[in-house]
Amino acid sequence: MNMVGRIVVVTVGLIASAAHADHHGMAMMGAADEPTAFDASVNLVAASYSTLTYVGDYEGVLPAVGWRRDRYGVGASLGLYRIMLNGLDQHGVGDLMVHADAMLYMHEHVSAGVMMMVSAPTGEEIFGLGMGHTMVMPSLYGTWSAGRVTVNAGAGFTRAVARIEVGHDHGVWPLVEPMNMSEVSWGAGCDLALGGGMHGAVRAAGGIPVGLMGHERVIGAARVGWGSGRVDTAVELQTGLVGDPFTIRGLVETALHF
Amino acid sequence: MYRLFVLIALVACSGGSPTPTGTPCADPDPLTGTTTLTWDNFGHDFMFKYCTNCHSSELPNSKRNGAPIYHDFDTLLGVLEVPDHIDEQTGWGPKAENNFMPGGGTNGRCPSTAGGSLDENCPEPTGDQRTKLSQWIACERLRSHDFVDAGVDASN
Numbered sequence: 022m023n024m025v026g027r028i029v030v031v032t033v034g035l036i037a038s039a040a041h042a043d044h045h046g047m048a049m050m051g052a053a054d055e056p057t058a059f060d061a062s063v064n065l066v067a068a069s070y071s072t073l074t075y076v077g078d079y080e081g082v083l084p085a086v087g088w089r090r091d092r093y094g095v096g097a098s099l100g101l102y103r104i105m106l107n108g109l110d111q112h113g114v115g116d117l118m119v120h121a122d123a124m125l126y127m128h129e130h131v132s133a134g135v136m137m138m139v140s141a142p143t144g145e146e147i148f149g150l151g152m153g154h155t156m157v158m159p160s161l162y163g164t165w166s167a168g169r170v171t172v173n174a175g176a177g178f179t180r181a182v183a184r185i186e187v188g189h190d191h192g193v194w195p196l197v198e199p200m201n202m203s204e205v206s207w208g209a210g211c212d213l214a215l216g217g218g219m220h221g222a223v224r225a226a227g228g229i230p231v232g233l234m235g236h237e238r239v240i241g242a243a244r245v246g247w248g249s250g251r252v253d254t255a256v257e258l259q260t261g262l263v264g265d266p267f268t269i270r271g272l273v274e275t276a277l278h279f
Numbered sequence: 280m281y282r283l284f285v286l287i288a289l290v291a292c293s294g295g296s297p298t299p300t301g302t303p304c305a306d307p308d309p310l311t312g313t314t315t316l317t318w319d320n321f322g323h324d325f326m327f328k329y330c331t332n333c334h335s336s337e338l339p340n341s342k343r344n345g346a347p348i349y350h351d352f353d354t355l356l357g358v359l360e361v362p363d364h365i366d367e368q369t370g371w372g373p374k375a376e377n378n379f380m381p382g383g384g385t386n387g388r389c390p391s392t393a394g395g396s397l398d399e400n401c402p403e404p405t406g407d408q409r410t411k412l413s414q415w416i417a418c419e420r421l422r423s424h425d426f427v428d429a430g431v432d433a434s435n
Contacts, residue, residue, distance in 0.1 A: 074347035076340045109345030109385065146296075147384050148345070153296065 059279040060087040066100075068259075068270035070196055075149060079104035079197055081115070092124040092134075099143070102150055102197055115144040115197050116151045133163040136177070149196030154181035158206065169214040176207040179228065193228075193236050199266040201235035204228040210242075219247040227263065239263035251278045297379060299363065300372025302410075304418035316415035318355040325412060326352040329369075329381045329404055332390045342394030345384050355424070362420045370413030371406055378409075 064083040070076070080103050087096035100115035117140065124134035138158040144151025160177025181202045193199035200206070210224025227239035239262040246255030257272040309315050316322070326334075333344045336351035350364065351357035358365065366372075368380040382389055382401030389401035404412070 074349060076348070107343040107345050107348065108341040109343075111345070147379075 056091055058089045060089070060096075060276055061085070061279070062087075062274060062276035064098075064100075064275075065273045066197075066270060068197075068267045070265070070267040072193075072196070072265045075106045075196060077105040077107065077196075079149075081197060083115075092127065093122070095119070095121045100197065102144075104149060104196065106149055106196065109148075111145075111148045111150075113145050113148060113150045115195070116140040116156075117143045130166050131164065133161070136160045136162060136175075138177075144195060144197075146195065149194065151195050152181065152198075152200070153194070154183040154202070156181055156200070160206070171212040171214075172210075173212070174207075174209040176205060178231070179204045179206050193238055193264065193266060199238060199264075201228055201230040201238075203232050204230050204235060217247075218249055219245070221245050225262075236264050238266045240266055246274075252276070253278070297364075297367035298375035298377060300366050300370045300377065300413045301374035302366070302370065302372035302413035302417045304414070304421055308418045308421060310418075310422070316411055316418065318358075318419065321411060321415050322355065322358060322419065325404070325408065326358065329402060332393045332395065335393055338394045344390060344394075344397060355419070356426050358416070359420060359424070362416045366413050366416050369404070369409060370416065371409040372413045376406070376409070 062085045064081075064085065066081045066083065067078070068080075069078040081100045082102075083098055083100040085096060085098035087094060089095075097117070097119045099117045101113075102115055103110070103112045105111075118138060119141075120136055120138040122134055122136040124132055126133040136159070138160070140152065140156040140158075142151050142153050142155060146153030156179060158177055158179045160175055162173065162175030164171055164173040166172070179200055183202075193201055206226070206228045208224060208226035210222055212220055212222040214220045222244040223242065224244070225239060225241050227237065228235075229237055240259050241262050242257050242259040244255055244257040246253060248254070253274075253276045255272075255274045257274070259267070259270040259272065261267050261269075310317075330352045333346040334350050334352040334357075335343075336353055336357060338346075340348060350361050352365075366377075367375075368377055368383070370377055381403075385397050385401075387401055388397035389399060390397055391399045
């Protein structure tokens with residue numbers, strides 16, 4: 022994979038996290054040196070959490086598909102979860118998430134683009150699986166790469182498509198993908214190519230409530246990934262640093278590029 | 280892609296959700312009337328019959344069957360911490376008839392004992408009881424309370 026291709030993979034894979042602050046990336050997208058690419062991935066996630074009103078843990082399987090043509094890409098993901106909340110064991114799907122992105126500027130070392138992510142409230146809000154509202158998450162992102170290092174950053178605005186009472190503190194929700202009803206979401210990270218198809222990355226992401234009552238949130242994450250042929254796999258460990266998005270969360274991603 | 284957005288729009292617009300009943304408290308509050316609803320003559324019995332096997336301050340987190348922490352209805356103080364939630368989940372009124380609780384989060388099953396397993400079908404409040412619940416909450420939240428002087432432990 023050439024440098025531009027690696028930038029695209031790192032950018033789209035990690036900047037999706039910025040668009041949906043703590044989300045773990047819709048899919049590891051195909052390389053840019055292939056003009057058209059279709060991707061299918063499966064993410065496994067497990068976490069423990071302790072919020073103001075709920076304590077427990079959850080596990081999830083998140084299949085995702087993505088399609089990219091030149092500078093443009095689209096993707097969709099829907100998680101299936103088992104969650105334990107205050108002694109109640111529940112199973113169900115999360116919110117359906119779709120995204121589209123366009124890389125507006127792409128140079129040998131620098132790229133920038135826009136992404137629109139939308140979630141549909143398919144998950145049960147009462148069980149912490151869904152937000153209960155359609156969420157719209159436009160964002161901007163950029164990357165800079167030199168040698169083995171790629172640095173990325175992005176920021177966006179997240180807002181529920183709903184009439185929201187100003188005085189009602191919805192808090193961060195859902196438990197499996199916490200965010201505010203209205204917030205600026207952000208993310209930044211650094212990826213280091215280790216050679217032999219392996220790379221390591223660290224990143225931080227978070228959300229700052231805007232206009233409505235809410236709660237700030239920051240997570241930190243460390244990731245190791247490796248690729249061989251058409252398969253990319255990554256393992257990521259996340260921890261909540263500010264607020265109570267989760268105590269600790271582990272993620273395994275495997276993507277197949279067609 | 281067009282079909283996908285149509286699907287999202289349909290999902291976003293479908294399904295019920297907790298809705299404020301819009302129940303007003305009569306003005307003035309009929310506190311001294313013969314039909315006055317209070318914690319002592321209505322709220323306490325309602326809560327202990329339908330709610331406190333999960334929503335109790337005496338239960339550890341692991342025994343609440345999903346009831347949120349700080350949503351404890353074994354005291355009037357606990358009820359008044361989240362009156363909107365009770366009205367939106369269980370109350371009936373001019374704008375909504377909410378039947379989600381009890382049992383809505385547990386497929387209609389409830390514990391027969393405090394903190395127990397979901398071993399029985401949930402007792403169902405009647406429509407009249409749900410209406411009175413919203414009426415009582417609408418008035419009770421407007422009344423002045425002095426929980427310390429009333430001997431209620433505010434730490435619960």
